[in-house]
Amino acid sequence: MQWLMCPVCRENLSLNERTWRCQQGHSFDLAKQGYVNLHVVQHKHSKQPGDTPEAVDARRAFLSAGFYAPLRTAVETILQQYQPKTLLDIGCGEGYYTQAMQAHVQDCIGVDIAKNAVQRAAKANPNVTWVVGTGAVLPVLDGSMEICTSLFSPIPQQEILRVLKEDGLCLVVTPAPQHLYAMREALFDQVNPHEPEKFVNQLSDAFELIESQVVDAPLLLKQQDIQNLLAMTPYAYKAKPEKRQALETLAELHVTASFQIYLFKKKVEITAA
16 A cells, blocks of 8 residues: 655655656655655755764664664564554654564555665665655655654654544653663763653643553663764764763763653544534
8 A cells, every 4th residue: 555645735645666646746756775755845944954974874883783672672562562554653764663663564654854864774674665754744644554653753743643543553762761871971960861751741632641661771882882872862962072072982881771662542532423
């Protein structure tokens, strides 16, 4: 099945050879890597939105080393339990988690605003429909997805509600309160715990929280791993340069990654008789 929506007129897109086209005649060619760019100019706020190529490369190197594998396994376990058929991964990046999730669903779409990240993802797995697009206008049809996932990414609530089927699921992963605490202690004079519960409050009007768990991953990082982790986080530009440099020169660092996983279910709208 084809679930993509034209970002111009919002009609469904059909793939014919290497071109996605709607009935209004808007067309979007597949890039040589296999992705399609549906981030039209009227939705752009900068020339190169999203992560830099350097951040994408650092994240790919870090994740490929398996440091966050416990999180990926936990997400796969949830998909095995609920068995959704259609999945939209919002903010898919270079596709580390998306590739794992694709194995458990029939149709998987990965969308990210950073073209360089989607290019890398598309090269690695042709079984996912990879899209350059924005969460402000998710590039899929109304009521077409059984689950939307957002792992360390924005949560465009109204768009998620639009694209989810009735009783559809929304899987959110965000830093737990103590996530990378030792690293943050080394970088900042004051360290505030993360506040994942804000997402529960944000989504409570339209979603019911049905599962909540924290996954911890104790890490021993060598110098290159430390540098990669820094480069893929906002800490890279928020910390003072001298503190970042001191951390990057450490031979090794013990730190615990702590992930908060929430699974929400879309509330059923009750209409008056």
